[in-house]
Structure formats: C-alpha cells, structure tokens
Amino acid sequence: MAATQMHLMQMLIHSAGTHTLMSWADPADLQLAGLRDFAYWQDLARTLERGCFDAVFFADSPATHGVYQDSVVPSMTYGASWPNHDPMPLVAIMAAATTKLGFGVTLSTSGTTPYLATRRITTLDYLSRGRVGWNIVTGFSAAEHRANGLATQLAHDERYDWADEFMEICYRLWDSVPPAAILADAAAGRFADPAQITPVDYEGRYLRCKAVAPVLPAPSGRPVLFQAGSSGRGMQFALKHAEVVFAIQPHVAGMKKTMAQIRAAAREAGQPEDVRLLFGLQPILGGTEEEARRRADELLERIPLDAILARLSGVLGTDLGRLDPDAALGEMDTQASRGLLAATASSEDGRAVTLRDAARRWALSVAIPQLIGTPEQVANRIEAIWRETGCAGFNISPTTSPDSVRDMVDQVVPLLQRKGVFRREYAGDTLRDHLTPR
Numbered sequence: 001m002a003a004t005q006m007h008l009m010q011m012l013i014h015s016a017g018t019h020t021l022m023s024w025a026d027p028a029d030l031q032l033a034g035l036r037d038f039a040y041w042q043d044l045a046r047t048l049e050r051g052c053f054d055a056v057f058f059a060d061s062p063a064t065h066g067v068y069q070d071s072v073v074p075s076m077t078y079g080a081s082w083p084n085h086d087p088m089p090l091v092a093i094m095a096a097a098t099t100k101l102g103f104g105v106t107l108s109t110s111g112t113t114p115y116l117a118t119r120r121i122t123t124l125d126y127l128s129r130g131r132v133g134w135n136i137v138t139g140f141s142a143a144e145h146r147a148n149g150l151a152t153q154l155a156h157d158e159r160y161d162w163a164d165e166f167m168e169i170c171y172r173l174w175d176s177v178p179p180a181a182i183l184a185d186a187a188a189g190r191f192a193d194p195a196q197i198t199p200v201d202y203e204g205r206y207l208r209c210k211a212v213a214p215v216l217p218a219p220s221g222r223p224v225l226f227q228a229g230s231s232g233r234g235m236q237f238a239l240k241h242a243e244v245v246f247a248i249q250p251h252v253a254g255m256k257k258t259m260a261q262i263r264a265a266a267r268e269a270g271q272p273e274d275v276r277l278l279f280g281l282q283p284i285l286g287g288t289e290e291e292a293r294r295r296a297d298e299l300l301e302r303i304p305l306d307a308i309l310a311r312l313s314g315v316l317g318t319d320l321g322r323l324d325p326d327a328a329l330g331e332m333d334t335q336a337s338r339g340l341l342a343a344t345a346s347s348e349d350g351r352a353v354t355l356r357d358a359a360r361r362w363a364l365s366v367a368i369p370q371l372i373g374t375p376e377q378v379a380n381r382i383e384a385i386w387r388e389t390g391c392a393g394f395n396i397s398p399t400t401s402p403d404s405v406r407d408m409v410d411q412v413v414p415l416l417q418r419k420g421v422f423r424r425e426y427a428g429d430t431l432r433d434h435l436t437p438r
C-alpha cells in the first residue's frame with residue numbers, strides 16, 4: 001500500500017561547507033563562522049524541528065581526499081571535503097536544543113571497532129532518548145585507511161564482508177543487556193542483575209570482541225540503521241541491515257530504476273518489497289523561476305574545476321585529471337564508490353555522460369538533482385517525484401546554510417503540508433517513530 005506521507009531528512013556536513021562546493025565563500029553562508037558556534041547548529045536544529053523534519057543526516061568523509069594530482073593540496077585550497085570535523089559531538093549539541101528531531105550520523109566500519117562504534121552511537125541514542133541513527137559506511141576512501149594507519153584497504157566487496165562481521169558484533173552488544181537487567185534498586189543496593197547479561201565473545205574472520213555492552217540500552221533498543229551502498233553487494237548489505245536506505249540518482253528515470261532494483265533484490269532475499277528509500281534532492285528557490293536560475297548560476301560560477309575534481313576523484317578513487325574531459329565515464333570501474341560512479345555515469349536518454357558533464361553534476365550537489373524554481377514549483381515537483389518513484393521521501397541537500405535550510409522549512413514545507421503529503425506535527429518521540437511508524 002502506498003504511504004500517505006513522505007519523509008524528509010536534511011543533509012549536513014560538519015565542515016566549512018555544504019555539498020555545494022565553495023558555499024563558504026557566498027555572502028549568504030554562515031557555516032564557516034558556525035564551525036565554532038554552538039548557537040549556529042542549535043538554531044539549525046530548531047528550524048528543522050519547526051519544519052517537522054524526520055532528522056538531520058550528517059554525511060562524513062573522515063579524511064581528506066588526496067587522489068586528484070596525487071595530493072591533498074587541491075582539497076585544502078578550496079575547502080573541498082576538508083576540514084573533516086567529527087559530526088558526533090554536533091548530534092549531542094543539536095539534540096540538546098530539540099526534543100523530537102532525529103539524527104542520522106555517518107560512521108565508517110573501517111575507522112573504528114564495533115565496540116567503540118556501539119559505545120559512541122548508543123551513548124548519543126541514550127542521551128537523546130532514542131533519536132539517533134547510524135549511517136553505516138564501509139570506508140571507500142584510501143585516505144581514511146592511510147590516516148588510521150591501516151596497511152591495506154580491502155577490495156570493494158570484501159569491505160562489505162568485513163562490515164557484516166562488524167554488524168554481527170554490534171547486534172550482540174546491543175542485545176547483551178536487556179532493559180530488565182537494569183535494576184537500579186537503591187533499597188537492595190543492586191544496580192544490575194548480571195544473570196540477565198550476556199557477555200559477547202566473538203571471533204570472526206576479520207574481527208574479534210570480548211566484552212559486555214559498555215552502555216545502557218537506549219529506549220529503542222538499538223539505533224535506527226541507515227545504509228547507502230547501491231552496488232549489487234552494497235544493496236545486499238543494505239537489505240540485510242538497514243531500516244532506511246539512502247540513494248543518489250541524478251534523474252527520475254534513475255530513481256525509478258533504483259526502486260525496481262532494490263525491490264527485486266528484496267524479493268530475491270525473501271524480504272518485503274516496500275523498502276524505505278530516500279533520494280537526495282537539492283531545492284534552489286527564488287521569488288520567480290528566473291531568480292532561482294540566476295541563483296543556481298551564481299553558485300556554480302564560483303566553483304573552480306580543480307575543486308570539483310578533487311572531491312570527485314576521491315569518491316571515484318581515480319585521478320580524473322588524467323582523463324580527457326570529453327571521455328565517457330561509462331567504461332570506468334572503481335574500488336571506491338561503485339554506486340556513486342554508476343549514478344554519475346547514467347543519463348536519462350542513454351547518451352554517454354562525459355567527465356565534463358559529471359563535473360557539472362557534482363559541483364553543487366554531488367550528483368543530487370536540483371529543483372530550481374519558486375516554492376510552489378519545487379513543492380509540486382517534490383510531490384510528483386515522490387508519487388512517480390514510490391520512494392519513501394527525500395534527503396534534502398542545502399546550498400548555502402542556514403538560508404536555504406530555512407527557506408525550505410518556511411516556504412516549501414507548508415505547501416507540502418497543505419497538500420497533505422507531509423506531517424504537520426510529530427506523532428512520536430523517537431527517530432524510529434518518525435521514520436518507520438507502526
């Protein structure tokens with residue numbers, strides 16, 4: 001049965017900019033100054049809660065891309081995927097200013113251990129009373145491995161085998177302390193009942209863990225799990241672990257194809273076909289369509305090709321400066337992000353996508369499609385895409401911040417609410433209540 005309302009999440013990055021390269025250089029943007037200001041992030045959180053967003057989603061690349069020109073210099077020169085501040089503390093800061101807004105935070109299974117991951121994420125989930133989710137990524141970036149002193153980066157599919165073991169340990173840790181084991185019995189002087197606690201003793205092909213859970217069970221038992229791998233192996237992993245799947249497709253035909261693929265994969269795995277999937281969208285608003293287009297052009301003109309190639313080369317794991325700008329991307333393979341390569345190289349009409357086309361797609365929005373127009377045009381388009389694709393909703397990518405976030409909340413959300421396709425108030429308190437209502 002088709003859902004009656006869509007879900008909306010807001011993509012943010014704990015960096016100088018948003019997904020829009022050089023956003024920090026725009027006079028409207030306040031995020032660079034906000035990097036040392038709790039109030040900036042707390043205001044953003046309150047704005048999104050006012051707009052009844054399901055959650056903020058913090059994307060994260062923990063290390064600086066150095067694939068383009070075999071150097072981190074272009075990334076650092078333009079602030080492209082650098083600096084890489086930790087999103088975890090922001091979740092605590094933003095949760096403290098809100099009571100309903102959820103948070104999805106990215107943490108790579110390559111840069112930490114399952115024990116430390118569950119400790120950090122569940123602590124936030126506990127503190128926020130069940131408002132935290134985890135976007136599980138496997139670490140496509142060689143820079144992340146080098147930064148953590150890891151000798152080798154596993155090949156693409158093997159990273160998912162590693163992550164399967166990682167998740168198995170996390171599940172055991174989450175399940176090891178049932179709520180009833182916490183007695184907090186002051187009269188008897190007993191905090192917990194060890195008889196109800198199951199210590200974890202796991203020894204796998206890649207990972208080991210011998211421990212009891214380091215944290216008390218959060219209200220929702222375990223955090224909401226998100227995943228965004230869209231290669232064949234990535235989708236398999238997503239279906240096994242994720243409650244909500246993220247995807248990026250640069251056009252509606254690609255979104256429909258992704259929905260068909262993930263439903264077929266779910267069928268094959270003997271799971272229900274109604275997978276909750278959110279696609280990225282980037283609204284660019286104006287009082288008139290012309291004004292919105294001028295704004296998009298203004299943002300794009302500021303972005304040097306070197307900044308785009310620094311980020312895109314990192315994500316595709318290949319120095320794109322060595323390619324002919326008019327070469328078709330379709331022939332490439334990668335050990336980095338296969339899903340994002342396939343999305344970037346796909347066109348609506350079957351025409352070959354060149355590196356030059358891809359650079360344009362990536363400059364403002366990491367290949368997320370733009371909706372450029374008046375609030376009415378954008379709201380109509382969001383509804384149409386939602387209905388046409390059958391997706392669960394959207395991950396909204398800002399351009400400059402906080403103005404584009406505020407404009408979405410104040411100008412587009414009310415129109416979606418009037419159409420009856422987006423909530424006017426939260427029905428529950430936890431992230432799971434918002435995203436997967438029973």
Ligand SMILES: Cc1cc2nc3c(=O)[nH]c(=O)nc-3n(C[C@H](O)[C@H](O)[C@H](O)COP(=O)(O)O)c2cc1C
Nearest residue numbers: 059060106228229230231234246247248337338339
């Ligand atoms: C919407 C979206 C957001 C993503 N965010 C991150 C991120 O924050 N950090 C990261 O390392 N990878 C991120 N990725 C990459 C994927 O999670 C995945 O690791 C990558 O696409 C490789 O998997 P695949 O080849 O199976 O697609 C994101 C992908 C998508 C579609």
